[in-house]
Amino acid sequence: xxxxxxxxxxxxxxxxxxxxxxxxxxxxxxxxxxxxxxxxxxxxxxxxxxxxxxxxxxxxxxxxxxxxxxxxxxxxxxxxxxxxxxxxxxxxxxxxxxxxxxxxxxxxxxxxxxxxxxxxxxxxxxxxxxxxxxxxxxxxxxxxxxxxxxxxxxxxxxxxxxxxxxxxxxxxxxxxxxxxxxxxxxxxxxxxxxxxxxxxxxxxxxxxxxxxxxxxxxxxxxxxxxxxxxxxxxxxxxxxxxxxxxxxxxxxxxxxxx
Amino acid sequence: xxxxxxxxxxxxxxxxxxxxxxxxxxxxxxxxxxxxxxxxxxxxxxxxxxxxxxxxxxxxxxxxxxxxxxxxxxxxxxxxxxxxxxxxxxxxxxxxxxxxxxxxxxxxxxxxxxxxxxxxxxxxxxxxxxxxxxxxxxxxxxxxxxxxxxxxxxxxxxxxxxxxxxxxxxxxxxxxxxxxxxxxxxxxxxxxxxxxxxxxxxxxxxxxxxxxxxxxxxxxxxxxxxxxxxxxxxxxxxxxxxxxxxxxxxxxxxxxxxxxxxxxxxxxxxxxxxxxxxxxxxxxxxxxxxxxxxxxxxxxxxxxxxxxxxxxxxxxxxxxxxxxxxxxxxxxxxxxx
Numbered sequence: 001x002x003x004x005x006x007x008x009x010x011x012x013x014x015x016x017x018x019x020x021x022x023x024x025x026x027x028x029x030x031x032x033x034x035x036x037x038x039x040x041x042x043x044x045x046x047x048x049x050x051x052x053x054x055x056x057x058x059x060x061x062x063x064x065x066x067x068x069x070x071x072x073x074x075x076x077x078x079x080x081x082x083x084x085x086x087x088x089x090x091x092x093x094x095x096x097x098x099x100x101x102x103x104x105x106x107x108x109x110x111x112x113x114x115x116x117x118x119x120x121x122x123x124x125x126x127x128x129x130x131x132x133x134x135x136x137x138x139x140x141x142x143x144x145x146x147x148x149x150x151x152x153x154x155x156x157x158x159x160x161x162x163x164x165x166x167x168x169x170x171x172x173x174x175x176x177x178x179x180x181x182x183x184x185x186x187x188x189x190x191x192x193x194x195x196x197x198x199x200x201x202x203x204x205x206x207x208x209x210x211x212x213x214x215x216x217x218x219x220x221x222x223x224x225x226x227x228x229x230x231x232x233x234x235x236x237x238x239x240x241x242x243x244x245x246x247x248x249x250x251x252x253x254x255x256x257x258x
Numbered sequence: 259x260x261x262x263x264x265x266x267x268x269x270x271x272x273x274x275x276x277x278x279x280x281x282x283x284x285x286x287x288x289x290x291x292x293x294x295x296x297x298x299x300x301x302x303x304x305x306x307x308x309x310x311x312x313x314x315x316x317x318x319x320x321x322x323x324x325x326x327x328x329x330x331x332x333x334x335x336x337x338x339x340x341x342x343x344x345x346x347x348x349x350x351x352x353x354x355x356x357x358x359x360x361x362x363x364x365x366x367x368x369x370x371x372x373x374x375x376x377x378x379x380x381x382x383x384x385x386x387x388x389x390x391x392x393x394x395x396x397x398x399x400x401x402x403x404x405x406x407x408x409x410x411x412x413x414x415x416x417x418x419x420x421x422x423x424x425x426x427x428x429x430x431x432x433x434x435x436x437x438x439x440x441x442x443x444x445x446x447x448x449x450x451x452x453x454x455x456x457x458x459x460x461x462x463x464x465x466x467x468x469x470x471x472x473x474x475x476x477x478x479x480x481x482x483x484x485x486x487x488x489x490x491x492x493x494x495x496x497x498x499x500x501x502x503x504x505x506x507x508x509x510x511x512x513x514x515x516x517x518x519x520x521x522x523x524x525x526x527x528x529x530x531x532x533x534x535x536x537x538x539x540x541x542x543x544x545x546x547x548x549x550x551x552x553x554x555x556x557x558x559x560x561x562x563x564x565x566x567x568x569x570x571x572x573x574x575x576x577x578x579x580x581x582x583x584x585x586x587x588x589x590x591x592x593x594x595x
Contacts, residue, residue: 078466092457109447116446
């Protein structure tokens with residue numbers, strides 16, 4: 001339980017002359033829910049993109065399960081056990097909810113292209129298995145009745161859930177959630193936090209999440225790191241973060257000169 | 259099990275229909291449906307890369323040309339070749355290439371698929387509009403190559419006296435095979451991945467899909483059947499010249515798949531039939547007509563005007579094509595749930 005699953009070591013990320021992240025380090029232990037918070041533009045999503053291999057950091061490295069994964073292609077990072085959701089929901093719009101989840105099983109479905117074309121036995125075996133597993137995941141999210149609906153026909157809250165379910169389908173050990181509660185009403189948020197706790201327990205997940213809703217963060221996270229202009233200004237328990245002077249200044253502005 | 263029985267029955271019925279039509283239609287009607295069948299094969303395969311995988315590419319004329327020339331060279335008898343190559347002597351390898359029709363078709367398909375494999379590395383480095391331009395260039399290159407290598411393709415004079423093996427039994431059976439393969443791909447993890455990368459490529463990558471590999475599969479499969487379709491076309495027309503494989507061919511296929519619905523194979527079949535018949539049956543518009551007692555002169559080309567207007571009207575009412583991106587069977591499923 002105590003070993004660090006993910007270690008961000010001294011990451012610096014520059015876009016042209018802009019330093020988006022400045023020598024940031026933190027580590028997430030197995031089984032934790034870790035929060036990454038900070039004002040808009042603080043570099044939170046950039047960190048996600050570095051972890052998932054979409055960006056190559058200017059300096060530093062990402063260590064996952066005692067292996068350096070910086071420079072690994074995004075689709076390989078998923079296979080190593082890191083799945084993500086996006087800040088703005090990015091479902092496969094023309095596909096059904098079930099098909100969206102099935103994409104998550106892509107690398108766990110072992111039949112070749114020719115086996116699919118000639119409909120050989122392995123095709124049927126694997127399709128049957130992943131369909132059953134996908135329905136089990138939908139059940140976990142209370143989405144079973146929407147399985148055959150088009151993904152974009154669902155409500156905003158349910159689309160969020162489908163996106164998380166799709167990420168869970170890749171069988172990750174670390175789940176990255178980018179503003180999961182954004183745009184949700186308090187009831188939907190409460191429902192979501194219950195589900196996140198539930199999937200964390202049932203699928204044995206470690207979760208790193210970005211969020212603005214401090215109530216949600218306070219309720220969910222074991223530890224938080226607060227970023228401002230790419231620098232870490234606080235690390236510790238969420239309850240301490242909301243009374244920290246630097247954090248308040250970053251969010252609300254500096255009142256000392258007023 | 260139930261679906262397997264339905265599938266077998268449908269195939270048997272289609273085969274019976276093909277043989278029935280082959281034995282009972284006039285040669286004019288037969289050549290018309292052979293033409294439709296060949297374009298259905300080409301459009302079905304084009305729809306895989308363009309509609310299902312959503313990679314807007316404009317290269318099928320190139321692959322059709324490769325398949326047509328390969329097949330033609332394989333099935334033209336050796337002494338005919340010696341007479342035909344007028345500009346220069348044929349390259350020795352051209353004379354050695356001899357095979358029966360099915361092998362020749364397969365060779366055409368495999369040659370196209372191989373070229374597609376070679377192309378995929380440079381082509382899929384770009385997305386969207388850029389992809390269209392790069393693939394468009396490839397179509398031009400193939401045609402110019404055919405023009406300027408007389409020892410292989412007989413240059414601008416093209417190849418003629420190609421044996422006419424492509425009857426409706428061949429074409430119809432290959433339509434069925436192509437359709438089955440496409441449907442099997444669509445309802446598999448590969449088809450789902452193709453649709454996913456069409457909807458949102460970055461999200462597909464974030465789900466662990468190797469999108470480059472999936473695009474290459476779609477591209478190669480598409481090229482394979484375009485090559486085979488090209489081979490059938492060569493044998494059906496018995497004459498091929500580089501000028502047949504211009505961008506207009508691609509454009510014609512594009513009309514079929516857009517009308518049928520990008521991503522819908524059943525839609526493509528229907529559109530191929532509608533357009534094929536439409537162009538033939540509207541021929542009376544080109545000649546003199548009597549409209550409300552007034553005699554009009556013949557206006558050659560009027561057929562295309564009316565046809566285009568009909569197409570425009572259809573697209574106004576069915577903006578995503580006749581079938582959208584659904585297969586025929588999915589319309590029935592939707593009603594049940």
